[in-house]
Amino acid sequence: MNWVSEIFKNVTVSKTLTGACCITGLALLITPTIFPNILESLPKAWATVVLGVTVFSGCLQVFWGLSYSKIAILALLSDKAQKARSKNLSKLELSLINQLGEVVDEWWDIRNINYSSAPFTKLEILEACRVLEGKGLLKINSFHETKVRLSSNGRIKALELQKESAVSN
Structure with missing residues (x-):
């Protein structure tokens, strides 16, 4: 009986194997009703x-899909919220992003x-850095909180600020 638990463990871990089990099971159950002359029905x-x-592997596929969808939706909402919050920046935050735009690679x-x-x-400045990190524009070094740099969204914002400054000059 140990082999049964090993099969279930492998099926629940491998998404490819689980998908293959579900598709194969569906094919074995449905194909004989569609093509009765080619394939015989399975014994009871x-x-x-x-x-x-088929039901077990199909349920796993649905659960994994729902979990992935939840993660993707939450990431999308978080990104949208960060972008909305990053539009309202104080003068200190703007000057900090501008300064970090000068040393963008370090x-x-x-x-x-x-x-x-x-x-x-x-x-x-420390509070402004924390706020900018929450807005997704800045990264604070996890080993030393006084070392900061722009995130990818922060680089985009710094580039926008530089372009605005070039146009106004």
């Missing part, structure tokens, strides 16, 4: 097993800012 004992495997350490002459504090 085999038909029950094939039906069980991590930038916000400790290098001369805070004694700046009109903002280090805490305000």
Whole structure:
């Protein structure tokens, strides 16, 4: 009986094998009714097993599809929400994105800012970085929170700002 549990384990893990089991089961159950001269119907004992495997593998396919759909829909909604939030940026956030657009290919350490002459504090910059990360425009280094860089959406926003600045000059 150990081989039965191994089969179920492999079927539940392999999406390809599960899909093949479902299609094969459907073919074995439906094809004899469509083409009775070519294929004979399955014996009742085999038909029950094939039906069980087909329903089981079909349910797994549906569950995996629903799970994938849920993830895809949530990702799409999250992306739309980030884009909507990234349209409303403060002056500090805009200047930070503009500055990071100058050093786009490397991590930038916000400790290098001369805070004694700046009109903002280090805490305000850290908060702006956290907000920009939430808007999907910035990445904060997971090992050192003072190192930041633009995300791919942040690069697009920095490019837009640079183009707007070039047009206005």
